[in-house]
Amino acid sequence: MISKQDLLEVTFNPPQSDWPAICRRPLIESGALRLQVAKIIEAVRREGDPFLLELNDKFHGTQFPLRVDEEEFKAAERFLDGSLKEAIETAAQNIGKFHEAQSGTESEVETMPGVRCWRRTVPIERVGLYIPGGSAPLFSTLLMLGVPARIAGCSEIIVCTPPLSASEAGELITKGCTIHPSISFCCALLGITTVFCVGGAQAVAALAYGTESVPKVDKIFGPGNQYVTEAKSLVSADGIAVDLPAGPSEVMVLADASASPAFIAADLLSQAEHGPDSQVMLVCTEEKIACQVQEELELQLQKLERKVIAAQALKGSKAVVFDSIDKMFDFANSYAPEHLIVAVADATSYQSRIINAGSVFLGNYTPESAGDYASGTNHTLPTNGYARAWSGVSLDSFVKRITFQEISAAGLEALGPVIEAMAEAEGLQAHRNAVRIRMRRR
């Protein structure tokens, strides 16, 4: 039985000076972890495949070849219910539709006569997708990363995911699986064939530096446990591109009197069940709503399989009651939530009030779990206040934009003096010469 004092702590109308303290995320202590992960990365770089195989044996009790056989992807569909297969296909379609719309074209600009400038969008060649496995294989993440990678046209899409565990998935292993069939099914659906059963920090290291089997990639995507996120942070400091800085998942719900306490409680719990370090924030204009949500939380929490995890997450979470809708939005922008649910009357009319957020869910019939799986938006989003400067994963994350310029001799005649004057003033004579020598020799 979880008692009331375990649930959300409520603050009333805090002055703006108190907001930074309320908005602070639970601190993650990473000193010891960092050392441990740095050692794993070092060992992968030094020993390569044998070390990856050794860890698979140690952590999962398996001795599978690192590269997953393509036959496994084709065979996967017989392990999945028809309804799940249809659901995955529908989700992939929706994600595809939304991300395809992100491939805008830009026109060339002639900034001055004879001076033409443009950008070409080019896919990143090799991308590595880390897909967490274990007890809950996050095949939805494979859709969220694999679909835009395909649309972008990345030439090599490499997936790493932990092998099945001998102790937990003996039956699947007997039937020839080495990774979870839901992940294999998504690989087949997306036409991804380069898949390695490698998990944890060692997977990130293998993708970052390459081993005999695992190719070095240009950018690494995907969530994971604290080892995985620490490894991404370390390789990122070494100049390897990653999707986003990592942090525990979080949701903020803004509610007025029109909101349903039961819906809100369900949304808060759907975030809380992710992990004990998930943070959920309820911000409302009515004390009554805060009380009713607490009651609903208690009620719904009892029935959850992951109630211990969810209850722990609620301990680090908060409720704030404000006396105006305006302050609610200001506070939300100050917190910069990964997920923001706007459960207020006429929610859509407030969209321009939202400055800092990863993904926004408007109205009473838009639960966060819709975006987690199937509405079409991406679920790889900036946590920990990073939404102030970062966007979530999108088609943009899988491409780069190269600028081009072509200047005619006449164009350089006009632009040349501008370049010369500026180079001269910056004390960069050779920059000036590169123009002057061309003018002289025409």
Added chain:
Amino acid sequence: MISKQDLLEVTFNPPQSDWPAICRRPLIESGALRLQVAKIIEAVRREGDPFLLELNDKFHGTQFPLRVDEEEFKAAERFLDGSLKEAIETAAQNIGKFHEAQSGTESEVETMPGVRCWRRTVPIERVGLYIPGGSAPLFSTLLMLGVPARIAGCSEIIVCTPPLSASEAGELITKGCTIHPSISFCCALLGITTVFCVGGAQAVAALAYGTESVPKVDKIFGPGNQYVTEAKSLVSADGIAVDLPAGPSEVMVLADASASPAFIAADLLSQAEHGPDSQVMLVCTEEKIACQVQEELELQLQKLERKVIAAQALKGSKAVVFDSIDKMFDFANSYAPEHLIVAVADATSYQSRIINAGSVFLGNYTPESAGDYASGTNHTLPTNGYARAWSGVSLDSFVKRITFQEISAAGLEALGPVIEAMAEAEGLQAHRNAVRIRMRRR
């Protein structure tokens, strides 16, 4: 007199297996520097303004107030030649035209009936621009960062740039300047009024964490010496957004028989004069061109004010001769240069062969210095091979894209079973409940 053996080392038709070694950038040893910079950052966080003032006194011999008086921006134009002022205005216009064209709009997508998804582009609120000063004040960088920040609509644009040095700029100081008037002039042109005379690693630390005077920003932009780049790398590892990972500047020139050795040499030197760690690469299809460029380099180098710096940079640089244009482009993609000059006949026809590069200069009349100053493209670009995964600075760098979704009750009716099936399969019951509770209560 600089002798021939100091110039480019030539390799002929290296096999692809040798490319990684040839493409390797000169290693920058940063261990000792990192400790030193970490200490500066720590002191800024602990002591704030007094420490910044102390360093200004120590390094520049000045005791100016940290915040530059707005009067200084207004007064700046009298220190600049008319031709320089016009040049800066033309450059700002060109940069403006090119970056304005980057603000594409995206349409809303109805991924399923009743499931609407869209992205809103929102400016990053507070951006910090670091502008190197000292002997060569890089006012062009202020244009490259300030113009797109203005177009994006960032609400606070904060500039840090070192104070004038008492020993080198006594006359300007007597006339009331605290920073270089070319930078002040650009601030006036762009309407930027929040400027601090703070340089080096301490400026990056102040922007990252805030002091009494300098506001904490959401993202830090701008190049700098090794202290500045190390500071950006350290605050970036702490979750502060920065424009790009840093590395020494570089150019690669691709040349066939149609190229002009004199133009190529001028372009190589305009890169080499940046600093002793700059790298220049000449890749050509003709041994003759490589020889002629060497001769031109010798000739032009002698006349440069910064010849000692440029000669040092050439020592770490290379020439490679291939027997086909195709191999040249493959090699360029393997190197992933910051700047790529394509001095081959019909250069524009090769643009789709370029997969990894920051900014590309096509044809014989498009020197790199055009892009450094005034063609309109941005000069803040990915170095060190980062062009494989990163784009240069653009309007995109000053905004984030927030995803929105709004689902109608009927839309959730259709999408709900998809979400429920996937949540169930991932073992996330509360995610499923958030849908189920809404369906039940309709």
